[in-house]
Amino acid sequence: MSKPMHHTPMLDQLESGPWPSFITGIKRLAKDEGKPYQDMMIDLLGQLEHSYETRKGYWKGGTVGVIGYGGGVIPRFSEVASKFPASKEFHTLRIQPPAGMHYTTQIIRQLCDIWEKYGSGLIAFHGQSGDIMFQGTTSENVQAAFDAMNEIGFDLGGAGPAVRTGMSCVGSARCEHSCANEQKIHRLMVNNFLDDMHRPALPYKFKFKVSGCPNDCMNAIERADMAIIGTWRDDIKVNQAEVQAYVGKKGRKYVIDNVISRCPTHALSLNDDSTLTVDNRNCVRCMHCINVMTKALDVGDDKGVTILMGGKRTLKIGDLMGTVVIPFMKLETQEDYDRLKEIAESTINFFAENALEHERTGEMIERIGLVNFLEAIGLEVDPNMVSEPRQSSYVRMDGWDEEAAKWFARKAEEKTAKAA
Numbered sequence: 001m002s003k004p005m006h007h008t009p010m011l012d013q014l015e016s017g018p019w020p021s022f023i024t025g026i027k028r029l030a031k032d033e034g035k036p037y038q039d040m041m042i043d044l045l046g047q048l049e050h051s052y053e054t055r056k057g058y059w060k061g062g063t064v065g066v067i068g069y070g071g072g073v074i075p076r077f078s079e080v081a082s083k084f085p086a087s088k089e090f091h092t093l094r095i096q097p098p099a100g101m102h103y104t105t106q107i108i109r110q111l112c113d114i115w116e117k118y119g120s121g122l123i124a125f126h127g128q129s130g131d132i133m134f135q136g137t138t139s140e141n142v143q144a145a146f147d148a149m150n151e152i153g154f155d156l157g158g159a160g161p162a163v164r165t166g167m168s169c170v171g172s173a174r175c176e177h178s179c180a181n182e183q184k185i186h187r188l189m190v191n192n193f194l195d196d197m198h199r200p201a202l203p204y205k206f207k208f209k210v211s212g213c214p215n216d217c218m219n220a221i222e223r224a225d226m227a228i229i230g231t232w233r234d235d236i237k238v239n240q241a242e243v244q245a246y247v248g249k250k251g252r253k254y255v256i257d258n259v260i261s262r263c264p265t266h267a268l269s270l271n272d273d274s275t276l277t278v279d280n281r282n283c284v285r286c287m288h289c290i291n292v293m294t295k296a297l298d299v300g301d302d303k304g305v306t307i308l309m310g311g312k313r314t315l316k317i318g319d320l321m322g323t324v325v326i327p328f329m330k331l332e333t334q335e336d337y338d339r340l341k342e343i344a345e346s347t348i349n350f351f352a353e354n355a356l357e358h359e360r361t362g363e364m365i366e367r368i369g370l371v372n373f374l375e376a377i378g379l380e381v382d383p384n385m386v387s388e389p390r391q392s393s394y395v396r397m398d399g400w401d402e403e404a405a406k407w408f409a410r411k412a413e414e415k416t417a418k419a420a
Helices: 009-013 022-030 038-054 105-118 139-151 182-192 194-198 240-250 252-260 288-292 334-354 361-368 370-377 400-419
Strands: 092-095 122-125 132-135 208-211 226-232 268-270 276-278 303-309 323-329
Touching (some): 009 038, 022 038, 105 139, 182 194, 226 334, 240 252, 252 268, 303 334, 323 334, 334 361, 334 370, 361 370
Parallel strands (some): 208 226
Antiparallel strands (some): 092 132, 303 323
């Protein structure tokens, strides 16, 4: 016979609103008669209610892992185990998802069956690092659960001061805006840095995320230490017949209010004959017009990626958006992918050797300066990286013209070499 349910009036309140509540899911698991995790979930509800009453968390860390790995398991031991013994251990396994998060129903059922046998039945698709979060198991079952998942082809992800699993969008499988092979990039990074995921040895975590177009569905720019964003460098493709059809359907006022005037750089203009003119030199690839007028507008044909470094959420110096370090890079040949891998390796190696403890890449760049960072990883400074001119007017300007001429000459040589 199962344990009696705890009295949980404060948790019950969380189910009273209009939105679905995680409490409902946990209660359902707690009512699964005969399941090995039932008592664990009953006491989990009791401990959570106790935390709400006392306004204090009672989970502490520790050391739990699988043979040969240094990370991937999040240990949670209860400090109130005497009151709630069935939930005294509630460890989480981080499991790497397929790139682009493509699953078959058969695989999902297998994963669920494994977690019902060895864990709590509570699963989150997906965590901030991209992993499938298998939440709630005992120290005794950690190894057995991992072995069962490994048997069907899954591996632990990153945790702690390590390279994290990474995320990639569904990409060209379902999105016509895709400008890069997101899954290939993702797998390249995972395979290359697998040892850095399994055996944490960095000052702090390092995340990479891949979005196939500037919509950035993975939120890579604001969340990833290395963000790889698909983009294009030629003109937006315009189907004028579809533009006219859209204007005829929605009306000129609607198109002007919702498309033309919302272009951040005023690069769009609607002509008298209801055709569209695009000032591509001033287009910043915000994707708004393409998202609204999907049939009429599309991304260009000269596709590649933009690479940004240093995005993160609040830590020491607040939120940081990624800084563009490579405005455009083609990814067509194996040499292109090797170059991408080299940039990632140089960045992680420099981060490992020069970042302070508990410091993210973006904070390191702020501390040492972007110029020093770019020099360290072997990238040239580009004038497009200048966010604002120097505020001091007392600057020697003699020699600037010569330096600018050198820069333009170097770019012309690169263009000639590529054409050859």
